[in-house]
Structures are given as C-alpha cells and as structure tokens.
Amino acid sequence: MIAKKVLLVGNFGVGKTSLIRRFVTNEFSEDYISTIGVRISKKEVQYNEQIVKLLIWDVAGTSGNEKIPKAYFLGANAAMYVFDLSREETYIALEENLKMVKELSGLQNITLIGNKKDLLTSEExxxxxxKITVPIDLITSAKDDENVEDAFTLLTAESLK
Structure with missing residues (x-):
C-alpha cells in the first residue's frame, strides 16, 4: 500500500469539508462548521490494482487575501481546488488562486472542482x-453525491503521477 498526501483548498464555505465527508463516510450535513487550520481524514481506495491510502488535508478556507501556511503544502502529492458555483467571489480569481497553490505546493497540475451544482439551474x-476561463475538471454536488467519487478518483490518479 502507498500513502499519498492530497490537499483540498479553496475559499471558505465552498464545500471542501462536505466533499471529504461525503467521500470518506458517505454522509452530508447542511450544518456549516468552519475548518480552523487543517483537518486530516484518511481513506483507502483501490486504483489500477493498487491500494492507495489517501491522507486528505482539508485546508481551512480563506476569503481570498489571507495567506495559507506553506507548511500545509509541503510533501503534497496532489491538490484539489474547490470553488462554489453559486458564489462568484469564489471563482472570480481562479487563475491567480491556482497559480498560488502551484507555487506553494510545487505541483504542476491542480484538480479544479466546481461544487454545489444542486444550487443552480442548468441555465445558471x-x-x-x-464566465470561467480555466478548464474545470468536474462539477460536483456533495449534497446530491454527484461526481464526488469521480473527483477523488481524479485526485488519486494525479497523486500517483
């Protein structure tokens, strides 16, 4: 078995913790609990006939201009940047935010996830x-359990590169 450190980053309230909770325990809660610092979850997954132990670092969200401690990013094998499809302020500066995550982590590719699809109509x-100028890897809904497993499969694949 191999262990891989993966990060979930993004603004506060975009659903990082909800995505992790849905993936790890298949639960969802409407209650918003702000992550302080970092919370680490673990889940073993099978990928290409390998067992991979994901150490999922849920990094506290920011409102954009606060600095995330570089120590959280050290040794990361992959990262997922999550934004809220229903809140423009979480995706207005995606290019700069992705660049910052790449610089802090040293990773070349960041998996980009638009979450909270359940809050929008198909037209919205x-x-x-x-409006978004960078390629989105997946659109998810932690509430409806839509594409959550797929998002973490992408993240696992990226961690093994």
Missing amino acids: LIAVKN
Missing part, C-alpha cells in the same frame, strides 16, 4: 461555465 450553470 451554463452561465457560470461561460
């Missing part, structure tokens, strides 16, 4: 996608 979703 199209409008949001048209």
Whole structure:
C-alpha cells in the first residue's frame, strides 16, 4: 500500500469539508462548521490494482487575501481546488488562486472542482461555465453525491503521477 498526501483548498464555505465527508463516510450535513487550520481524514481506495491510502488535508478556507501556511503544502502529492458555483467571489480569481497553490505546493497540475451544482439551474450553470476561463475538471454536488467519487478518483490518479 502507498500513502499519498492530497490537499483540498479553496475559499471558505465552498464545500471542501462536505466533499471529504461525503467521500470518506458517505454522509452530508447542511450544518456549516468552519475548518480552523487543517483537518486530516484518511481513506483507502483501490486504483489500477493498487491500494492507495489517501491522507486528505482539508485546508481551512480563506476569503481570498489571507495567506495559507506553506507548511500545509509541503510533501503534497496532489491538490484539489474547490470553488462554489453559486458564489462568484469564489471563482472570480481562479487563475491567480491556482497559480498560488502551484507555487506553494510545487505541483504542476491542480484538480479544479466546481461544487454545489444542486444550487443552480442548468441555465445558471451554463452561465457560470461561460464566465470561467480555466478548464474545470468536474462539477460536483456533495449534497446530491454527484461526481464526488469521480473527483477523488481524479485526485488519486494525479497523486500517483
């Protein structure tokens, strides 16, 4: 078995903790609990006939201008940047935020996830996608358990590169 450190980063309230909870325990809660610092979860997954132990670092969200401690990023094998499809302030500066995560982590590729699809109509979703200038890897809903497993499969694959 191999262990891989993976990060979930993004603004506060975008659903990082909800995605992790859905993936690790298949639970969802409407209650918002702000992550302070970092919370680490573990889950073993099978990928290409390998057992991979994911050490999932849920990094506290920011409102954009606060600095995340570089120590959280050290030794990361992959990172997922999560934004909230229903809140423009979480995706307005995606290019700069992805660049910052790449610089802090030393990673070349960051998995980009748009979460909270359940809060938008299909027309609103199209409008949001048209505003975003970087490629989105997946659109998810932790609440509806849509594409959550796929998002972590992408993250696992990236961690093994």
